[in-house]
Amino acid sequence: MSGLGGSLISGVDGMLAQSAALGEISLNIANVNTTGYKAGVEQFQTIVAQQSAPKNYQWGSAVPYTKPLISVQGLVESTTTNDNLAIEGRGFFAVASSVNETTQTVNTNGETGVTRKGDFSPDKNGYLVNSAGFYLLGQVLPTASTITSSSGTTLSTASTSATTIAGLAPVQLSTGDTIGASATTEVDFGLNLPATQTSSDAPLTVGASIDDANGNSYNVTVSLSKVAGTTNTWTATITGASAGTLGNGTTDPSAVAKAFGTVSYTSNSTTLTFDSSGKIISPSGGVSLGTVSSSLGSVSPSFNFAGNSNADVPATTQYSNSFSTFAVYQNGTQGGYSTGYNISKDGLVTEQFSDGSSIPKYQIPLVNFINPDGLDAISGNFYQQSATSGAPTLYNPASEPLATIQESSLEQSTVDLATELTNMIVSERDYTANVKVVTTSDEMYQTITGMQI
Numbered sequence: 001m002s003g004l005g006g007s008l009i010s011g012v013d014g015m016l017a018q019s020a021a022l023g024e025i026s027l028n029i030a031n032v033n034t035t036g037y038k039a040g041v042e043q044f045q046t047i048v049a050q051q052s053a054p055k056n057y058q059w060g061s062a063v064p065y066t067k068p069l070i071s072v073q074g075l076v077e078s079t080t081t082n083d084n085l086a087i088e089g090r091g092f093f094a095v096a097s098s099v100n101e102t103t104q105t106v107n108t109n110g111e112t113g114v115t116r117k118g119d120f121s122p123d124k125n126g127y128l129v130n131s132a133g134f135y136l137l138g139q140v141l142p143t144a145s146t147i148t149s150s151s152g153t154t155l156s157t158a159s160t161s162a163t164t165i166a167g168l169a170p171v172q173l174s175t176g177d178t179i180g181a182s183a184t185t186e187v188d189f190g191l192n193l194p195a196t197q198t199s200s201d202a203p204l205t206v207g208a209s210i211d212d213a214n215g216n217s218y219n220v221t222v223s224l225s226k227v228a229g230t231t232n233t234w235t236a237t238i239t240g241a242s243a244g245t246l247g248n249g250t251t252d253p254s255a256v257a258k259a260f261g262t263v264s265y266t267s268n269s270t271t272l273t274f275d276s277s278g279k280i281i282s283p284s285g286g287v288s289l290g291t292v293s294s295s296l297g298s299v300s301p302s303f304n305f306a307g308n309s310n311a312d313v314p315a316t317t318q319y320s321n322s323f324s325t326f327a328v329y330q331n332g333t334q335g336g337y338s339t340g341y342n343i344s345k346d347g348l349v350t351e352q353f354s355d356g357s358s359i360p361k362y363q364i365p366l367v368n369f370i371n372p373d374g375l376d377a378i379s380g381n382f383y384q385q386s387a388t389s390g391a392p393t394l395y396n397p398a399s400e401p402l403a404t405i406q407e408s409s410l411e412q413s414t415v416d417l418a419t420e421l422t423n424m425i426v427s428e429r430d431y432t433a434n435v436k437v438v439t440t441s442d443e444m445y446q447t448i449t450g451m452q453i
Helices: 003-030 253-260 417-449
Strands: 040-048 060-068 076-078 085-089 092-096 112-115 135-140 186-193 204-211 217-226 233-243 264-267 270-274 280-282 290-294 297-299 302-304 324-330 336-343 348-353 358-363 366-368 376-378 382-384 393-395 403-407 409-411
Touching (some): 003 417, 085 092, 186 204, 217 290, 233 264, 233 290, 336 403
Antiparallel strands (some): 040 060, 085 403, 092 135, 092 366, 135 358, 186 324, 204 217, 217 233, 270 280, 366 393, 376 382
């Protein structure tokens, strides 16, 4: 093709390319306030028509293509909605387009994928759905207590470790759940006993609230005395017990006193031994200190002074000249109703109950890709695996610090309005220049066709 014809085609292609660039710019501007939106940038690649004479003019054109910037982190802003979630770092939320709310599973005809659009809120059945209509997916966790739903059915606690999006379930935040009472089986004390204490000094006391199987609580007092003639040995004994609260929620003092009747206890002493550096040697676990009883029932927990890392209770020590109580924990519950949920930065969804207990319900994993910019983008800030993105990998934010999940926060659009307006001006001028190429080529064609032979 002649250089004149090639210049005409190149000019038209240039106009088309700048039109595509303007389309991407307008799309970015339209989504400047869209939660979790990832801006794209229009780029160009050259196509050159090869000719047999390499030194001759070669006409060509610019072909536009959109380069997605999905991996770019957006600004995270706080909101007043607890269900709003934002990711700081790498990864995506796993979501589904459709779920079966009866079986609590993803519908087989629904689509699964990932998103950074975390403006979730509960639907009428408590399932977390974002404004684009996609359901948040998580790992169902086994629970240590029996939870009953508002419909009276026991909630499923079966769980296996999911390694794929297909193994996840929709996250449901129910508001009518109740939790049954459970008796206290262990009381953990994290104390510091003064090394300067002697057997002639008054015993030290520490209290705890314990629950029976019906959810009734008792206040128990444990006394600690230095053994005569020793420097590192103490005795622990129950020296008091009284009525606490009723499991049925009754708070009237006379009704409480009547229901409990006489509260009594039996007491067994145990010996605490420390080494020369103040660390406890024995007992190394829980020991029985006796039984607390009333007209409503009885409870016989073990008492542990050696620490409980699962409950953040440190081991009891013997240092300096001061008595301190660092932590007291007991594993009984009075039973109660659901008061809400908490979502930690590690993605742990915990249901909280009126008796002060909490039950972990879901683990929200994050989904990572080797090349997130290669994902297929679909309406609603929804992405799916492609040939260039690599396979999805699920990870727990608590164990792999690639990202954290921020509760009551949203990731804003990555569109920079000033940049887009600047690009618009550049694109408009490039379009005008290509128009000039076309009009000039046309004038030259007219000159040629107007020549008289």
